[in-house]
Amino acid sequence: MLNALGIINIEDSTVNIAGLQDYRPVSAISILGRYRVIDFMLSNMTNSGINDIQVYCPKQPRSLVEHLGTGLHYNINSKKGQLRMLFNENATGSDVYNNDILHFINNIQYIEENDKPYVIIAPTYMIYKVDFNDVLESHIENENDITVLYKSVDNAKENFIGCDCLTLEKDKKIISIEKNRGKYKNRNISLEAYVLSRSLFLDLIKLASKTSSLFWFKDILNDVIDEYKVTGFQVRGHVECVNTLSAYYKASMKYCNREGVQELSQPSWPIHTMTSDSAPTIYGENASVKNSLVSNGCTIDGSIENCVVGRNVTIKKGAVLKNCILLHNVYIAEDVKLDRVVVDKVAIINHVRKLEGSDLAPIYVKRRDRI
Numbered sequence: 001m002l003n004a005l006g007i008i009n010i011e012d013s014t015v016n017i018a019g020l021q022d023y024r025p026v027s028a029i030s031i032l033g034r035y036r037v038i039d040f041m042l043s044n045m046t047n048s049g050i051n052d053i054q055v056y057c058p059k060q061p062r063s064l065v066e067h068l069g070t071g072l073h074y075n076i077n078s079k080k081g082q083l084r085m086l087f088n089e090n091a092t093g094s095d096v097y098n099n100d101i102l103h104f105i106n107n108i109q110y111i112e113e114n115d116k117p118y119v120i121i122a123p124t125y126m127i128y129k130v131d132f133n134d135v136l137e138s139h140i141e142n143e144n145d146i147t148v149l150y151k152s153v154d155n156a157k158e159n160f161i162g163c164d165c166l167t168l169e170k171d172k173k174i175i176s177i178e179k180n181r182g183k184y185k186n187r188n189i190s191l192e193a194y195v196l197s198r199s200l201f202l203d204l205i206k207l208a209s210k211t212s213s214l215f216w217f218k219d220i221l222n223d224v225i226d227e228y229k230v231t232g233f234q235v236r237g238h239v240e241c242v243n244t245l246s247a248y249y250k251a252s253m254k255y256c257n258r259e260g261v262q263e264l265s266q267p268s269w270p271i272h273t274m275t276s277d278s279a280p281t282i283y284g285e286n287a288s289v290k291n292s293l294v295s296n297g298c299t300i301d302g303s304i305e306n307c308v309v310g311r312n313v314t315i316k317k318g319a320v321l322k323n324c325i326l327l328h329n330v331y332i333a334e335d336v337k338l339d340r341v342v343v344d345k346v347a348i349i350n351h352v353r354k355l356e357g358s359d360l361a362p363i364y365v366k367r368r369d370r371i
Contacts, residue, residue: 001080002133004118005111005198006045006053008038010100011123012216014162015243019364020344025057027124028064029248030327030345032255032264033295033310036067037242038124039273040264045120046074047269048132051081052116056103061087067274074272086110099216104205111202119201121217122149122193127240127251129269132195135233139195145228146200146221148174149193151239156180156187160241164190164218172232177222191235192218200228238263249342249362252325256293256308276311286317295328302332310345325362341365 011026020029027038038055045053053076057064064085068074071083086107088098104111111119118139120132130149139147150166153159160180166188167176180187194217196204208220221230240251255261265271281294284301292304297312302319310328315321318335327345332338336349340357343349344367352371357363365371 001051002049002136003116004050004120004132004136004195005114005116006050006132007119007121008041008045008053008055009121009123009192009217010056010058010103011125011243012099013095015125017242017248018245019342019366020245020248023344023367024060024063026242027055027057028067029242030310031242031248031252032261033293033308034276035271035273036064037127038064038067039271040127040129041122041124042074043269043271044122044128044130045132046076046272048130050120050132051076052114053081053083054107054110055083055085056100056107057085057087058098058103061085069274073274084110097213099214101205101208101215101217101220102213104217105209108202108205111198114198117198118195119198120193120195121201122191125242126191126193127242127264128191128235129237129264130193130235135195138233139231142231143229144231145196146230147195147233148221148230149191149195149235150188150232151191151235152186152188153239154186156189157182157185159247160187160189162243163241164192166190166232168232172234174225174230174232177218177225188232188234189239189241190218191239194221195233245342245362245364246360249325249340250359252308253306253323253359256306257291261293278311284317302334302336327367344369347371 029037088103163180165180166174208215242248278297281298287300288303290305292307294309295311300315301317302315304321307324309326313326313330315332316334319332321338323340324338325342329346330343331348333350337354341355341363343365346368347365348370355363
């Protein structure tokens, strides 16, 4: 068991998954049919042996609460650990004030009362695989005050826009943090995941609260970077940043086949999620399915290619779907043609016969909409 408190952090305003985020927090957004975005970071923590985890939720918590349940499906030891959801009960009307520091301050007793010597903090919108045992071991061995996870990329002009970038010295000491504005191709992208002692974490969130009511944890980190040994830890595997609708679409398309899912979830490193028992999918005599992820409980009698299909979706005869994402309980009528469309749950597409988006601007159909 890893001797650290895990904290699933909220995301700031640079993350805006238009449409989908209107109805649930980013962490609860459905991805790849059977998962939620939070499942990947929670699985990183529990697979690493973290049994004591706090999940912070900024607003609209219902779908996240339902999905997390007691946390048993994340393989958390119910006798030695716990999964605790925490909210900002003093949230203001303006989102600019509802930062992670305010969440931590309003729930500080649960951090102070915890007996773990270290804290591991990470948001959910960065999807990757990491063993936090390796990170904590490096943190202790190098006598770091703060360790920041990062990914070196060569596509920062198009991706990771708005994310933090790290300037590193040869020993990976971080000397500055700035925003990625898409100016340079090669960047060290901060994953906004941090390892530090619990006592230092408490000191920093109290300092941030006194310094500015608008400060996020990453802001106070940037302020004190010269006062502490802040070192980078590079994540070697693939990283997907799901911070816009097009980024969400791109990530879903990348993993919408057996090989893609196997890259994320392996027998030695499973992605835990809440399961939903339902009947197998029924494929009609007119069904044609190519390179797609199809969940349980569907009825498919049309043609789908390069699609992610959630549970209990109905696709009628003559419908042709390419490069689409359908969330749960969607209904697609006969002869409907869709290409690069994201359809939110319980939506019905019946009267409109053709929708076509693009990779950079997929069309979004609202939850429970009828078109």
